[in-house]
Every structure is written in C-alpha cells, then in structure tokens.
Amino acid sequence: xxxxxxxxxxxxxxxxxxxxxxxxxxxxxxxxxxxxxxxxxxxxxxxxxxxxxxxxxxxxxxxxxxxxxxxxxxxxxxxxxxxxxxxxxxxxxxxxxxxxxxxxxxxxxxxxxxxxxxxxxxxxxxxxxxxxxxxxxxxxxxxxxxxxxxxxxxxxxxxxxxxxxxxxxxxxxxxxxxxxxxxxxxxxxxxxxxxxxxxxxxxxxxxxxxxxxxxxxxxxxxxxxxxxxxxxxxxxxxxxxxxxxxxxxxxxxxxxxxxxxxxxxxxxxxxxxxxxxxxxxxxxxxxxxxxxxxxxxxxxxxxxxxxxxxxxxxxxxxxxxxxxxxxxxxxxxxxxxxxxxxxxxxxxxxxxxxxxxxxxxxxxxxxxxxxxxxxxxxxxxxxxxxxxxxxxxxxxxxxxxxxxxx
Amino acid sequence: xxxxxxxxxxxxxxxxxxxxxxxxxxxxxxxxxxxxxxxxxxxxxxxxxxxxxxxxxxxxxxxxxxxxxxxxxxxxxxxxxxxxxxxxxxxxxxxxxxxxxxxxxxxxxxxxxxxxxxxxxxxxxxxxxxxxxxxxxxxxxxxxxxxxxxxxxxxxxxxxxxxxxxxxxxxxxxxxxxxxxxxxxxxxxxxxxxxxxxxxxxxxxxxxxxxxxxxxxxxxxxxxxxxxxxxxxxxxxxxxxxxxxxxxxxxxxxxxxxxxxxxxxxxxxxxxxxxxxxxxxxxxxxxxxxxxxxxxxxxxxxxxxxxxxxxxxxxxxxxxxxxxxxxxxxxxxxxxxxxxxxxxxxxxxxxxxxxxxxxxxxxxxxxxxxxxxxxxxxxxxxxxxxxxxxxxxxxxxxxxxxxxxx
Numbered sequence: 001x002x003x004x005x006x007x008x009x010x011x012x013x014x015x016x017x018x019x020x021x022x023x024x025x026x027x028x029x030x031x032x033x034x035x036x037x038x039x040x041x042x043x044x045x046x047x048x049x050x051x052x053x054x055x056x057x058x059x060x061x062x063x064x065x066x067x068x069x070x071x072x073x074x075x076x077x078x079x080x081x082x083x084x085x086x087x088x089x090x091x092x093x094x095x096x097x098x099x100x101x102x103x104x105x106x107x108x109x110x111x112x113x114x115x116x117x118x119x120x121x122x123x124x125x126x127x128x129x130x131x132x133x134x135x136x137x138x139x140x141x142x143x144x145x146x147x148x149x150x151x152x153x154x155x156x157x158x159x160x161x162x163x164x165x166x167x168x169x170x171x172x173x174x175x176x177x178x179x180x181x182x183x184x185x186x187x188x189x190x191x192x193x194x195x196x197x198x199x200x201x202x203x204x205x206x207x208x209x210x211x212x213x214x215x216x217x218x219x220x221x222x223x224x225x226x227x228x229x230x231x232x233x234x235x236x237x238x239x240x241x242x243x244x245x246x247x248x249x250x251x252x253x254x255x256x257x258x259x260x261x262x263x264x265x266x267x268x269x270x271x272x273x274x275x276x277x278x279x280x281x282x283x284x285x286x287x288x289x290x291x292x293x294x295x296x297x298x299x300x301x302x303x304x305x306x307x308x309x310x311x312x313x314x315x316x317x318x319x320x321x322x323x324x325x326x327x328x329x330x331x332x333x334x335x336x337x338x339x340x341x342x343x344x345x346x347x348x349x350x351x352x353x354x355x356x357x358x359x360x361x362x363x364x365x366x367x368x369x370x371x372x373x374x375x376x377x378x379x380x381x382x383x384x385x386x387x388x389x390x391x392x393x394x395x396x397x398x399x400x401x402x403x404x405x406x
Numbered sequence: 407x408x409x410x411x412x413x414x415x416x417x418x419x420x421x422x423x424x425x426x427x428x429x430x431x432x433x434x435x436x437x438x439x440x441x442x443x444x445x446x447x448x449x450x451x452x453x454x455x456x457x458x459x460x461x462x463x464x465x466x467x468x469x470x471x472x473x474x475x476x477x478x479x480x481x482x483x484x485x486x487x488x489x490x491x492x493x494x495x496x497x498x499x500x501x502x503x504x505x506x507x508x509x510x511x512x513x514x515x516x517x518x519x520x521x522x523x524x525x526x527x528x529x530x531x532x533x534x535x536x537x538x539x540x541x542x543x544x545x546x547x548x549x550x551x552x553x554x555x556x557x558x559x560x561x562x563x564x565x566x567x568x569x570x571x572x573x574x575x576x577x578x579x580x581x582x583x584x585x586x587x588x589x590x591x592x593x594x595x596x597x598x599x600x601x602x603x604x605x606x607x608x609x610x611x612x613x614x615x616x617x618x619x620x621x622x623x624x625x626x627x628x629x630x631x632x633x634x635x636x637x638x639x640x641x642x643x644x645x646x647x648x649x650x651x652x653x654x655x656x657x658x659x660x661x662x663x664x665x666x667x668x669x670x671x672x673x674x675x676x677x678x679x680x681x682x683x684x685x686x687x688x689x690x691x692x693x694x695x696x697x698x699x700x701x702x703x704x705x706x707x708x709x710x711x712x713x714x715x716x717x718x719x720x721x722x723x724x725x726x727x728x729x730x731x732x733x734x735x736x737x738x739x740x741x742x743x744x745x746x747x748x749x750x751x752x753x754x755x756x757x758x759x760x761x762x763x764x765x766x767x768x769x770x771x772x773x774x775x776x777x778x779x780x781x782x783x784x785x786x787x788x789x790x791x792x793x794x795x796x797x798x799x800x801x802x803x804x805x806x807x808x809x810x811x812x
Contacts, residue, residue: 047615118610173611173614176609176740177614179740179753182742183624186751194748203582208453208454208612209453282520336585338603
C-alpha cells in the first residue's frame with residue numbers, strides 16, 4: 001500500500017473523475033417537473049433531500065430563506081500576508097464551491113463528492129467583519145455599524161464566540177450536508193484564514209412539526225412570533241437600499257449573539273412566574289392579554305389590582321419600541337452542548353439577526369433589554385459579532401465583487 | 407417581580423397543571439387510525455413528529471429500532487452515598503419518565519411540557535456499567551464482559567469519553583426532542599448521579615434520503631452495509647438468551663467507542679487509494695470485486711499482477727472473521743464538533759454496537775483490526791465504554807428490576 005505517496009497530480013485527476021461520478025449519483029441542474037415551493041425547489045418525485053435554494057440572484061440566500069433545520073456558523077481570522085488579491089481569489093473559489101454545493105453538486109476539489117448529493121435546501125451566506133475591509137484596504141467603504149456592538153452591562157462575552165474577519169452561515173435540512181459544506185469551505189480557505197469560532201444550532205427537523213410552526217427554544221417558549229416577514233412590507237428593514245454604501249446595496253447586516261440560558265434556575269420558577277417574565281403564555285405563545293399566538297399584546301391592560309397584565313419588565317414589553325424602525329429579522333437556532341463539569345446542561349440560543357442598519361435597528365432594542373428585562377436573570381450573552389453581508393451574485397460575478405474589484 | 411421567591415409547593419402544583427395542559431396539546435395514547443410502520447407508530451394524519459416507538463415490551467427500544475436521525479448518549483457517575491434502594495428509586499422515576507416521553511407526553515415533573523409533544527420516534531435505552539452493579543451489591547451477577555475492553559495498541563483513550571456507571575442513549579428524529587428528554591432525565595438523576603460524558607451524533611434527517619439508504623460517515627464511505635438485521639436470523643447474536651445471567655435474558659450489551667477521523671490526512675489520498683484502504687468503492691459502496699453495495703466480496707479474487715483485488719490490509723477484509731459468531735449490530739452516529747485551535751475539523755464516529763457477548767463477538771474483531779487495518783492510519787479510538795442493557799419492562803415493572811429487586 002503506497003496510499004500516502006499519491007501526490008497532487010493524481011488528486012486533481014481524481015477530483016475531475018469524482019465530479020463525473022457524483023453527477024450520475026445525484027448532482028443535477030434544475031429539470032422540468034421540479035416543484036418550486038416557498039421552501040426551495042424540490043425535484044419531481046425526489047425526497048426532501050433533493051430540494052435546492054437558488055444561489056445566484058440579487059440577494060444572498062439564507063436570510064429570507066425559511067430557516068432550515070440546522071445551521072453551522074464559522075467565523076474566520078484572516079492570516080498574516082493575505083491581501084486584497086488573495087481575498088479575491090478566496091471569494092472566487094468560494095463562489096464556485098457554494099454555487100455547486102447548493103445545487104447538489106460536489107465542489108471542484110471535493111474529496112467527498114458523495115456527501116454533496118443531498119442539498120436539502122443548503123444555503124451558504126457569507127459576511128465580512130471589520131478586519132476583512134481593513135485587509136482589503138477598503139476601510140473608507142465601511143458602514144459605521146460594522147464594528148463590535150457597544151458593551152452592554154449584561155454581557156459576559158468570551159473571545160471564543162466573538163468577532164471574526166469573515167463568516168459563513170451554512171444552513172440545510174440535513175446535518176451531514178451542513179458538515180460537508182463546512183468542511184469544503186474551511187479547507188478551501190486554509191491558506192487564507194483559520195477558524196476563529198464555530199457555532200452549531202438546530203431547530204425542529206424537516207417535517208416533524210406543521211409548516212409555519214414557530215420554533216420553541218430550550219426554555220420552552222415559542223421564539224420568533226413577532227418577526228419581520230421577508231418578501232412582505234418589512235423588506236426595507238432587512239435589506240440595505242439607497243442609504244447604504246453602494247457595494248452593500250441589496251445586502252444586509254448580520255449580528256450573531258450567543259445567549260446562554262440558565263435552565264437550572266429557570267426550572268425553579270413555576271409556569272405562572274415564567275409567563276410573567278416573558279409576557280406570553282407558555283402553551284399557546286399568546287400574549288397574556290390574548291388567546292392566540294399572533295394576537296397583538298394589549299400593553300395598557302390592567303388586572304383587578306390595577307397592575308399591568310403584561311408586567312412592566314416583561315420581555316415582550318421591553319423588546320418592542322414605539323419607533324417602527326426598531327425591528328429586525330431573527331433567524332435563531334438552539335444550541336445544546338455537553339455541560340462543563342458540575343453542571344447539568346449547557347444550552348442556549350445562537351441568536352442571529354439581519355437588519356439594514358445595526359445602529360438604527362438592533363442596538364437601541366438591545367440597550368432597552370440590557371437596561372431592564374426580567375429575562376436577563378436567566379439569560380447571558382456570551383458571544384457577539386457583527387458582519388456585513390454583501391448582495392447576491394449576478395451571473396459571472398463572485399461574492400463581494402463590488403467591494404473588492406478595482 | 408418576585409419570581410425567584412416562588413417555592414417548591416407552587417412548583418409542584420404547576421407540574422400537575424402543566425401535565426393537563428400538555429395533554430391537550432399533543433400528549434396522547436395510541437388511537438384508531440394510527441399507522442404501525444417499521445419506523446414506529448405514526449398518528450393518523452399526523453406529521454413525522456407524531457411517530458412513537460412503544461416503550462413496554464420484552465426488549466428495550468433503541469437497539470432493534472431503525473436508527474433515528476439523532477442520538478445523544480449521556481454516561482453518569484453515581485454519587486457517593488447512593489445505594490441499591492436509591493438506584494431502585496432512580497429506575498422507578500426514569501421508567502415513568504421514559505414511558506411518558508416516548509409516548510409524546512411530558513414527564514410528571516416536566517418543567518417544559520410543550521417540548522414533550524413531538525416524540526419523533528423517541529427512544530431511551532438504559533445501560534448499566536460495572537460500577538452500577540458494584541453500588542447495587544450485585545457484583546456476583548456481573549457477566550465477565552461487563553468491564554473495560556482490553557487495551558488495544560491503536561487506542562488513545564481519553565477519560566472524558568470513557569467509562570461510566572450508567573448510560574442513557576436518547577434517540578429521536580428531532581434534536582429538540584432529544585435535548586428535552588436528555589434534560590429531563592439528567593435533572594431527575596441529579597441527586598443520584600452526575601454526567602460523566604455526553605456524546606451527540608447525527609445521521610441523515612428524516613425523509614432526506616430514501617428509506618433503507620446506508621448512512622455515509624464523514625469520510626464519505628457508506629458505513630454499516632454488512633450489519634446484523636434485528637428481527638431476522640441474527641437475533642441470537644444481538645440478544646442475550648439462556649447463556650447469560652437470568653437478569654440479562656432479553657437484554658444485550660452495548661459498546662460505545664468514540665472514533666476520531668483525521669480528515670485532513672484522509673483527504674490527501676486519492677479516491678483509488680481510499681478505495682483500497684476500505685475495500686469498497688466510494689460511490690456505490692460495492693466491494694472492489696462487485697458492482698452493488700450488498701454484493702458479497704470475493705476475498706480470493708486476484709488482479710492481473712496476482713495481487714488481491716481486495717488488499718490484504720483492507721478494512722472489509724480485516725473486519726470479518728471466519729467465525730460466524732464474530733458479528734455485532736452497529737448503530738453508529740457521526741459527530742462533527744468545533745475544531746481545537748490550529749485544526750480544520752474535529753469529526754468522527756460515535757461507534758455504538760450491540761451484541762449478546764462482548765468477549766465472544768466484539769473483542770476478537772477489534773483485536774484483528776487493531777493488529778492490522780489500513781484504516782488505522784486515519785482513525786483513532788479516543789473513547790471506550792461497555793454497558794449491560796437489561797431487558798425491557800413488562801407492565802408494572804421498572805427498568806433493571808430483575809437485577810435490583812430482592
């Protein structure tokens with residue numbers, strides 16, 4: 001066995017052969033009979049694993065896309081010596097990889113092409129941190145919000161979950177698909193960037209709950225009831241328009257906060273106390289003044305003793321503002337990692353938001369919550385990062401081209 | 407807000423109320439119109455989330471059950487002061503919890519009852535390590551194989567993934583369901599035992615690949631082609647019969663090995679070299695002497711130069727024995743954890759096997775592989791544990807009763 005002696009040349013030949021083999025296995029272009037659904041394109045007669053979300057278009061996928069069951073976020077630090085030309089090369093390679101993988105086809109250099117044949121609505125969303133613009137010598141094009149969030153008194157941030165020059169959000173309805181795409185992209189980037197942090201999250205599996213069910217977090221609450229609806233009237237709050245720098249028009253901003261939940265103390269509260277903390281019923285998710293999840297809360301309602309039905313410090317009261325601009329698209333995932341010694345669990349939320357302007361939309365709400373929110377007794381932000389998400393690729397373009405091209 | 411002052415009494419009242427509420431939400435007994443499938447009972451008109459696997463029966467679920475998409479294994483160390491009477495209490499509580507949760511109903515003390523309403527084929531399999539029998543003062547009933555495996559030269563075992571007095575294997579087609587069940591069982595056990603290690607794994611999501619597709623591991627190989635078939639002619643190799651101690655008849659043994667994969671060096675091999683290492687084609691999973699995945703390998707076949715078509719050191723050659731008893735049921739899961747600094751990935755297999763007798767079936771094969779197997783250059787066992795899995799519960803019984811009762 002001289003397996004270890006096989007060199008680069010054989011590898012390249014293999015890569016091409018592998019591609020052919022995998023195409024026969026399932027890599028494919030869209031065909032007649034494919035079904036276009038709000039959840040992606042599903043092959044005629046295929047399984048949920050064959051569904052794809054188009055990559056090319058005015059906007060990157062993975063923002064307005066209905067959340068897939070799984071997401072892994074990888075933030076990278078750029079290596080010393082990387083310059084703008086290197087970033088262009090990385091973005092060209094990633095663009096090609098992402099286009100292939102999201103279409104259910106292996107990447108050109110894919111060493112596990114068989115793992116690429118179940119796209120399962122795979123999307124890859126790429127974002128740039130402040131360091132990316134610095135390395136690209138494009139700091140003059142940096143929007144003011146592309147910087148670490150201001151410190152909040154509730155924060156207990158850890159370096160291991162914060163910052164990053166570059167991020168990929170990889171989402172799919174199958175974890176093998178996610179793991180494979182993460183591996184391909186990380187390996188391709190290895191001469192340009194090293195992983196800084198990795199966060200994996202999950203929601204319900206495909207098909208286990210009725211479509212349109214709001215996710216529950218591991219505290220048991222419905223999480224995400226009052227959310228922006230991409231494609232509806234709130235689009236200007238999500239996507240950057242004329243007010244942003246030209247290279248970001250059609251793009252957005254991404255905030256990633258890692259929110260640890262103290263389930264042990266939370267579980268000491270009874271249900272009524274927990275409902276007061278949130279301002280919603282735990283069973284239906286209805287506001288304490290309503291009967292159904294999507295009922296508008298009556299913040300002015302008072303009970304027999306003259307006290308507010310939705311308490312002054314309740315999360316749903318504190319998380320809304322009179323300013324209609326102070327909203328954002330949430331696209332969060334649960335995490336549940338092995339507990340450190342002496343603890344029963346290590347759970348929380350990978351809280352991901354998209355908004356046209358972090359400073360105008362996200363920060364004021366976060367400031368209100370940091371100031372006063374009953375939920376703060378049981379949740380702690382332990383990670384924080386902000387990225388600019390460039391617009392999608394037109395035909396022939398690569399990701400970030402409007403920023404990087406001369 | 408005096409939420410933190412709500413005491414134990416209110417909590418208990420809440421627990422009962424919560425149960426009622428959750429029953430209305432989805433907790434249910436089996437009904438007319440439910441569909442019995444090889445993958446569990448699925449509610450008439452319900453989603454894949456409503457499918458249940460019966461808990462009571464001669465054998466524990468989660469062994470012969472077709473593998474669910476996700477599994478979390480938690481091994482526990484028993485606390486000082488725990489005795490046989492305490493173990494009986496823990497097993498009584500767990501038995502009730504598991505019966506409810508696997509039926510889609512909250513546990514009696516469930517503080518997040520809404521998270522219990524998507525059973526998604528939930529099973530919980532309980533196993534006892536050597537320390538459990540010692541604490542129960544039942545060492546004279548210990549089968550010889552209930553001990554750490556002999557050391558193998560390839561092992562690089564870490565304490566953090568090895569051993570344990572007690573284990574639960576929690577499997578379901580939804581990760582929120584798994585996380586909730588793990589949380590309930592861990593919390594219930596907290597005065598008896600503390601978590602020693604937690605291992606989470608995944609396969610394809612429900613419905614993303616056709617039924618009967620063999621899982622691929624993160625090296626890209628089909629993994630588990632030549633497996634025992636529960637319910638078929640191999641049952642005596644899986645379940646303990648007359649030859650075992652009376653308390654274990656109808657039970658089995660469980661070996662958990664954590665196998666790290668070095669994907670970085672694996673990816674340096676070309677496909678042909680990798681196929682030689684395994685003895686199978688990567689695309690179809692067929693042996694190198696065949697055309698389809700389930701073709702019987704021709705180990706005697708030679709090629710033009712007189713060399714074996716399936717190399718002498720190939721994994722599929724080394725992993726089979728002439729002794730028909732040296733087989734076991736594999737029920738493995740992929741893992742893909744955040745990489746440590748300086749590495750691109752941290753992936754592998756939670757390799758789980760069930761067999762009537764570890765010494766007669768598992769150990770000889772592991773010894774053959776440790777001696778010589780091309781795959782050893784890219785895989786490393788970093789965790790190891792052995793458990794006795796008692797038989798299932800008859801009506802009115804609790805788990806482990808034949809071992810623990812006076």
